[in-house]
Amino acid sequence: xxxxxxxxxxxxxxxxxxKTIIVIVGCLFxxxxxxxxxxxxxxxxxxxxxxxxxKNLLVGLVLASMIIFIINSLIDIIKEKKRVDISAxxxxxxxxxxxxxxxxxxxxxxxxxxxxxxxxxxxxxxNQMASIADTSVFFVITQAFSxxxxxIGLFIIDFRMTILVLLFIPIxxxxxxxxxxxxxxxxxxFIQRNQKYAKWFGDTVxxxxxxxxxxxxxxxxxxxxLYQNDIIEKQKQMNMLSQWNMIIDSIMVQFxxxxxxxxxxxxxxxxxxxIGSVFAFITYSAYVTxxxxxxxxxxxxxxxxxxxxxxxxxxxxxEEETDSGKTTELCLNDLKMEQVSFxxxxxxxxxxxxxxxxxxxxxxxxxxxxxxxxxxIINLITRMYEPASGKILLGADNISELSLPxxxxxxxxxxxxxxxxxxxxxxxxCLYKQMGDDMIEAACKDSGLExxxxxxxxxxxxxxxxxxxSGGQKQKIALARALVYxxxxxxxxxxxxxxxxxxxQQINGLLDTKLKEKTVIVITHKKEILGKMDQLVVLxxxxxxxxxxxxxxxxxxxxxxxMMKKTD
Numbered sequence: 001x002x003x004x005x006x007x008x009x010x011x012x013x014x015x016x017x018x019k020t021i022i023v024i025v026g027c028l029f030x031x032x033x034x035x036x037x038x039x040x041x042x043x044x045x046x047x048x049x050x051x052x053x054x055k056n057l058l059v060g061l062v063l064a065s066m067i068i069f070i071i072n073s074l075i076d077i078i079k080e081k082k083r084v085d086i087s088a089x090x091x092x093x094x095x096x097x098x099x100x101x102x103x104x105x106x107x108x109x110x111x112x113x114x115x116x117x118x119x120x121x122x123x124x125x126x127n128q129m130a131s132i133a134d135t136s137v138f139f140v141i142t143q144a145f146s147x148x149x150x151x152i153g154l155f156i157i158d159f160r161m162t163i164l165v166l167l168f169i170p171i172x173x174x175x176x177x178x179x180x181x182x183x184x185x186x187x188x189x190f191i192q193r194n195q196k197y198a199k200w201f202g203d204t205v206x207x208x209x210x211x212x213x214x215x216x217x218x219x220x221x222x223x224x225x226l227y228q229n230d231i232i233e234k235q236k237q238m239n240m241l242s243q244w245n246m247i248i249d250s251i252m253v254q255f256x257x258x259x260x261x262x263x264x265x266x267x268x269x270x271x272x273x274x275i276g277s278v279f280a281f282i283t284y285s286a287y288v289t290x291x292x293x294x295x296x297x298x299x300x301x302x303x304x305x306x307x308x309x310x311x312x313x314x315x316x317x318x319e320e321e322t323d324s325g326k327t328t329e330l331c332l333n334d335l336k337m338e339q340v341s342f343x344x345x346x347x348x349x350x351x352x353x354x355x356x357x358x359x360x361x362x363x364x365x366x367x368x369x370x371x372x373x374x375x376x377i378i379n380l381i382t383r384m385y386e387p388a389s390g391k392i393l394l395g396a397d398n399i400s401e402l403s404l405p406x407x408x409x410x411x412x413x414x415x416x417x418x419x420x421x422x423x424x425x426x427x428x429x430c431l432y433k434q435m436g437d438d439m440i441e442a443a444c445k446d447s448g449l450e451x452x453x454x455x456x457x458x459x460x461x462x463x464x465x466x467x468x469x470s471g472g473q474k475q476k477i478a479l480a481r482a483l484v485y486x487x488x489x490x491x492x493x494x495x496x497x498x499x500x501x502x503x504x505q506q507i508n509g510l511l512d513t514k515l516k517e518k519t520v521i522v523i524t525h526k527k528e529i530l531g532k533m534d535q536l537v538v539l540x541x542x543x544x545x546x547x548x549x550x551x552x553x554x555x556x557x558x559x560x561x562x563m564m565k566k567t568d
Contacts, residue, residue: 001309006306007309010129010132014086017089027075027079028145031076032149034071035146039280042276042279043274043279047274048276051275094129094130094312095122098316106321107385109318115202116201120194125312128305128309129305129309132305140291146287147288149287150284150285158273158277164260173292190238191307193230193234196227197227256285261282322400326403327406330406330407330409332488335392335393335519336358336392337357337377337392338391339354339389340391341388341390342376350373351377351543352543353390353543354542355544363511364521365529366536367524368540374493381489383400383408386400412482412485414481416475416494418478422461424458424459428462442483444476444480446514448479448506452476487518490515494523494524508532512532531550533549534549535549536550
């Protein structure tokens, strides 16, 4: 996306609030018009009131100034209320849009990005984009009105001094433009360094156990100091540049005012201009020269908004999970993988031409060494990944053409890497589904969680990702969740790896009871489970090297024999 496209998308955000913006601009127009009357009133207060000695006129003009001030204040309140409303709505719209998109992204996006980086980037980008409706942006519009009105006011008072002011404008433009360009450069570098820090921070916090175990906190602290010093250095540069910008601006304005006072004094002494006119002229000149910095600094404002807009929409353009949107009532049927291949990167295949039939109601174990592609098969079956080639069928239907929510409603996964929300055991089992305690307690009993529930209750809060639980307790909650949802296809991904012997026996017993009629797919190397399977699928380097019953393959298949020796 180029800068032009980014600006176009920002304007489209504002276009949703066109009527409100018209009201704001109308308020700005009225406010600017009233403000332009103030110098002319001040001139009459000086010339006709104080110098002319007209007390009644002076009081009337002062009261008029007061009324204008009150009206302007009320207009500012209306304008600001509307502006804040737009800014808040834009922020909510972008946040809701990005969250919805995040929930639909393919799972491999999360494999390459840490959560701290995702949150930091999205929040930073939304805040920057919402600033398109900030006071500073509308201030530029106000200043443009003010500048136009100021030039008209200058010509009304004296065209000779107006020429001096107009000659001053290009000089100030050149100087301020240099500052704006430098500010944009530093802002770009500041954003890049913040991105690097957010990525490093998420990576470091994610590996906090390794930091502690290998005592590398000092090294991480050194890295922290490098990243933070880089960011702070850019902040200092921005602050100092802004200060220099204000100082140079003030010097130039003061220099112009000095020239105007000298030239105005000569005109007053020659009786060609009144004292009030000189003061009114200098006020109008500020209306003209003051906005130059604000208008030129719009590039500085956009320097933070445009990169964030590009990054935000690059994120929004990431590929989502495909969903046909069909509403079909699905039922348990044969699940079949036909010539399925999968690769994370081009020509680096994890799975190659896989053919597996998971017959309706059958029990299948997938075994193989680490990296053989076992979990990848599970991710393909659950549609977390899409095959590079081949197809997966449920009955006669390609699962990629089925409604994604309805298809996933067919499958439960009990994983070794189960994630638990920072909520109660009850809510982690039910996951927003309304269920009676009897059903939940029965599932806890079948999963081996009953004894723990008696100690702590279903309302026990498990902590962030089950931090208050053991690995075995987390897996039992995952199993209880699968049982209460009662889906026709149940997948166990090393689900007994953290459970004790008693719980393992209980889980094995479910294969003959609660799970008897269901299609069960298991990743395991444990003999007790393998003996209960209808078929074993042996994987090696992403290829199916053998399929058969345990009794048929044991002793015959070298890969299976190696795996069995490892578990002895």
